[in-house]
Amino acid sequence: MRQTATRPASGKHGSRNKDDNRPNLYQEVTSRIIAELEQGQFPWVQPWGRATAGVGLPRNAVTGRCYSGVNILILWGAVIEKGFPSQHWITFKQAVGAGGFVRKGERGTTVCYADRFIPKSEAERTAQDGDEPATVPFLKRFTVFNIAQCEGLPDDLAREAEPLPEREIVPHAERLIKATGADFRIGGEQAFYVPARDFIQVPPQPAFHEQINYYRTCFHEIGHWTGHASRLARDLSGRFGSALYAREELVAEMASAFICASLNIIPTVRHADYLATWLDVLRQDDRAIFRAASQASKAADFILGCGEGVETDAVEREIAA
Incomplete structure (x- = not known):
């Protein structure tokens, strides 16, 4: 709970991307989350009691970097829905690069990558005017696989967090x-x-x-x-x-x-x-x-x-x- 106080909003809104794929991806993910909420299921609070994976943030098995933002909700949902025993994920190319492979017939999970770019025309304009270039946000989708969907990966890619001790003070x-x-x-x-x-x-x-x-x-x-x-x-x-x-x-x-x-x-x-x-x-x-x-x-x-x-x-x- 939060007690309110008046404070001016901060931050700037970037220009909108006109790429037709971006709104579709936004709507696709939002619709999925709305459907879960309408059923009384909270995407950020999964039913871990029936999960085979340990509790933790999903992370890339090769880089060790945790996924962030809406990708946490997407990957947690996949772990529960498909019964994956791990919170570690990998791309097809990363699996091959690590000496393994994704099993034939396995379906990946779509996650999102958000960034910004400077259009060529904007870069040319600012080069002449000396202004700061306006960036355009974009959203792309790419596919990752749980390491349980792969074979031949090194054992050290699958380490999971130790469970909590059973005590009240943590x-x-x-x-x-x-x-x-x-x-x-x-x-x-x-x-x-x-x-x-x-x-x-x-x-x-x-x-x-x-x-x-x-x-x-x-x-x-x-x-x-x-x-x-x-x-x-x-x-x-x-x-x-x-x-x-x-x-x-x-x-x-x-x-x-x-x-x-x-x-x-x-x-x-x-x-x-x-x-x-x-x-x-x-x-x-x-x-x-x-x-x-x-x-x-x-x-x-x-x-x-x-x-x-x-x-x-x-x-x-x-x-x-």
């Missing part, structure tokens, strides 16, 4: 919360972030019926915290019930899910009561889920980046003390 989650440096206050009966005063408050962990929900809630609120003007500068001025408010809640929901998955904590829905508003937003704008997922990935990367290089046993010593 030390690496505690370390990450501390590493953000956020003004984090424990108390009260509600969890919220106050943009105007830049602090987070969450109830004490024993107040949660399932104590693991404490961490899911913490990362939801820290997701909002990343939107402050001094950090990722999202527009946090939306009032409760507005589309802008719902969009920010969607970002925080997915950011929490992405962080939890990276920490091997099963994500859950923290604010399902926004479902109707989220559906309205997605139906009105087929790019909304792409923007929200991209912002959620940036928020998750920002938070996870805070934890890099943190001393591994610092929090355990504090807890023990």
